[in-house]
Amino acid sequence: MVSQLLNGVQGMSSLIAIDWGTSSFRAYCLNESGKIFSAINSPLGILHVEKDEFAIILASEVSRLEGKQENSPIILSGMITSKNGWVEAPYVECPASCSQLAEHLVLYEDDTLGPLWFVPGLRQFTPQPDVIRGEETQIAGLEQVGEHVVILPGTHSKWVHMQDYTVMSFSTCMTGDVYSALLQNTILSTAADGSWTQTAFIAGLQAAQQYHKQQKSLLSTLFQTRAQEILGLAPAKEGKGFLSGLLIGTEICDALSLGYDSKRPYTIIGEDTLVLLYRQALELYGKSSMVPKYNPAAKGLYRIARAKNLI
Amino acid sequence: MVSQLLNGVQGMSSLIAIDWGTSSFRAYCLNESGKIFSAINSPLGILHVEKDEFAIILASEVSRLEGKQENSPIILSGMITSKNGWVEAPYVECPASCSQLAEHLVLYEDDTLGPLWFVPGLRQFTPQPDVIRGEETQIAGLEQVGEHVVILPGTHSKWVHMQDYTVMSFSTCMTGDVYSALLQNTILSTAADGSWTQTAFIAGLQAAQQYHKQQKSLLSTLFQTRAQEILGLAPAKEGKGFLSGLLIGTEICDALSLGYDSKRPYTIIGEDTLVLLYRQALELYGKSSMVPKYNPAAKGLYRIARAKNLI
Structure with missing residues (x-):
């Protein structure tokens, strides 16, 4: 306190x-x-x-x-x-x-x-x-005035279209909720004991972008976190960072193609660590952002x- | 036994x-x-x-x-x-x-x-x-001989490209594992107590097809199961069937667009109840199937x- x-x-x-x-x-x-x-x-x-x-x-x-x-x-x-x-x-x-x-x-x-x-x-x-x-x-x-987009990452991330001080419309992504459920209850839970690494996070972001282009859903891409480990293609115990990148990346690529693409910097509001991850992800995808x-x-x-x- | x-x-x-x-x-x-x-x-x-x-x-x-x-x-x-x-x-x-x-x-x-x-x-x-x-x-x-596709629905569903008796390639979808994790550990768990209805299942399959066309990922569509309930657009306690349809539908639409589209009947192998759901889903999407x-x-x-x- x-x-x-x-x-x-x-x-x-x-x-x-x-x-x-x-x-x-x-x-x-x-x-x-x-x-x-x-x-x-x-x-x-x-x-x-x-x-x-x-x-x-x-x-x-x-x-x-x-x-x-x-x-x-x-x-x-x-x-x-x-x-x-x-x-x-x-x-x-x-x-x-x-x-x-x-x-x-x-x-x-x-x-x-x-x-x-x-x-x-x-x-x-x-x-x-x-x-x-x-x-x-x-x-x-x-x-911020004019047309802009606000991102509020979290258990249920929100993407919000703003016109001056008016909320025009928004979209909820269950990213944090799904991340935690996958780590607790699925075959991906083996990743929960591992460490979170920046390298694996970036690899997850890149994979998300590639899968989005190929129109692959999470259902068919999630298992690759596990398959890569079994086949020795990804360091064991790095699944957590990869999964985190895969989900955050999927959320962002999805939002960008669904009308939340913006030339102006995105405003990001949330818990410090999470805001940092979203800023890194946006930067990798060529987007700038700011924090109040x-x-x-x-x-x-x-x-x-x-x-x-x-x- | x-x-x-x-x-x-x-x-x-x-x-x-x-x-x-x-x-x-x-x-x-x-x-x-x-x-x-x-x-x-x-x-x-x-x-x-x-x-x-x-x-x-x-x-x-x-x-x-x-x-x-x-x-x-x-x-x-x-x-x-x-x-x-x-x-x-x-x-x-x-x-x-x-x-x-x-x-x-x-x-x-x-x-x-x-x-x-x-x-x-x-x-x-x-x-x-x-x-x-x-x-x-x-x-x-x-x-079955010739070129054909086998589907094995389950915790980790498999879609398999066959040439005569040879497995050419395959793809794993974590559908069952994700369904169970979402019902156990996320805000969608309110649906777990409800009943599974055929009407909600079909609505989920139709939603999956629509979202697939719009290229929306599960992260942004999943919350709608909950939002529809809150806003009185879907009968309360029918989320389970809708979620089931949304996930099975996403798996199928995904697979169809990723090269598992086949003019020949799909062979489906698995537990009876699940096989029936997949056959219904495929039929809705205009595809025929058979069971050994x-x-x-x-x-x-x-x-x-x-x-x-x-x-």
């Missing part, structure tokens, strides 16, 4: 912003101009908290935030706003901007904490049925709260 | 044929002309037997075969001939026929059981690195034993 004054920004809170996901809980105190001056990060994601304990946990975590004022509005996003979370905020239809998110905030009055504002997720029916929850708030924190210098979730929550005139 | 006299064929064994895979053990007594007259089927696959107990299990199972003669040669195929099995039979290079398999049989003298003959698997380096073990024996039992009327593993073992002059 971390609690600190950040970048010398001090003061009293104007907003308490909560990014509460499946596996982690993050809380921020922001001042009137949207600067973060204290933060907490804990593993108390909704998977690790009983349904009737959300209020207790939130009160206890928020009380640890330095500089917190009693009357600051509290805004929450992430899986805590889903059916499996605390207060469900129904999906808003795409295209949707920050204002639409603000308009559909769900208010819940808590006895102890006072008014709590839950941010809705987004849904679309075309070009294919899809849903997003949590990432819409991170995207709302971005600065600020915390997009906190910034997004601030923007939505502003649009709702909560501050 | 089953032990029986089959189709009224009686006599004394000329050959004991063993198909010993990962999850099951099958033994057959065949007479001089290759007719099966007694058989045993048990769940004692190599995953369920300790390495030092292979000889004991084999002796005990074989002793239950009716009409077994002491001096009949014993021939074994399947994962029992792999590194994780009992006696490893190194892979033979493709193209390979029944004669090549016979030529590379590995002899092991067991104190109790006498000479045991282990059938090698096949390997190839082009068009892509791949290996096969167990299925080569089933294929060796086929009758005899037991291809037993017939293949007999042919290989004949080619080695064991009988």
Whole structure:
């Protein structure tokens, strides 16, 4: 757990912003101009908290935030706003901007904490049925204008078409979820004990590109991770990096050919290690990328709260 | 466990044929002309037997075969001939026929059981690195001549290019392994509790064909099983059939476009329920198929034993 004054920004809170996901809980105190001056990060994601304990946990975590004022509005996003979370905020239809998110905030009055504002997720029916929850708030924190593409790698990676600050459409790739399931439960689990190497990762990225050109599906390419090892063509115990490259590469090649190709740099938001892998992969495929210098979730929550005139 | 006299064929064994895979053990007594007259089927696959107990299990199972003669040669195929099995039979290079398999049989003298003959698997380096073990024996039992394609659906489905009785090349699809891993370990596991329906299976097959045309990878199509449910577009609890259709359909569309397209009927070998699903899928895609009327593993073992002059 971390609690600190950040970048010398001090003061009293104007907003308490909560990014509460499946596996982690993050809380921020922001001042009137949207600067973060204290933060907490804990593993108390909704998977690790009983349904009737959300209020207790939130009160206890928020009380640890330095500089917190009693009357600051509290805004929450992430899986805590889903059916499996605390207060469900129904999906808003795409295209949707920050204002639409603000308009559909769900208010819940808590006895102890006072008014709590839950941010809705987004849904679309075309070009294919899809849903997003949590990432819409991170995207709302971005600065880039014009037509651009945002990538949010993870368990369920999201590729998002943006027009200025509006989410036009998006696509979910189950890359992280599939990677982990393959390593846990299939014949490829022999790779799980091995080390992750950069060389094998690059080889996986190159293989993905080649297979994509040949229109081979993962079902027929995955076994090659194992066959190459059996036939002595790839160093034993390097399957993990290869598989990682194969899946990330497949996700990217797929997205590029499905309309997410962009001449402008891609914005990538996510966990540091994963962002680095995606940046390397994009570079190998001739694409440039950038990473926001600020915390997009906190910034997004601030923007939505502003649009709702909560501050 | 089953032990029986089959189709009224009686006599004394000329050959004991063993198909010993990962999850099951099958033994057959065949007479001089290759007719099966007694058989045993048990769940004692190599995953369920300790390495030092292979000889004991084999002796005990074989002793239950009716009409077994002491001096009949014993021939074994399947994962029992792999590194994780009992006696490893190194892979033979493709193209390979029944004669090549016979030529590379590995002899092991067991104190109790006498000479045991282990059938090698096949390997190839082009068009892509791949290996096969167990299925080569089933294929060796086929009758079809000319150029044709054999499909062996399963945990690791195999598509095989044949020229008369020779395996020219093949391709492994991890369809069954991936299906089971996705249902056990990903967000799609909500579908595992639901029922399997024919309607959802057909919808999955149709989706696979559409996605294949659009060149979408599984990573980006899999999540739609879940999104459709969340958005109320697909009946809840029908994800299992849809996922099954999506994966089997992806395997088939992939194979058809990768050179396994054939105007002649496909030969399908495998477990009854699975064979039926593949036949339905192929029919939907305008392809005809057939199923051998005899037991291809037993017939293949007999042919290989004949080619080695064991009988």
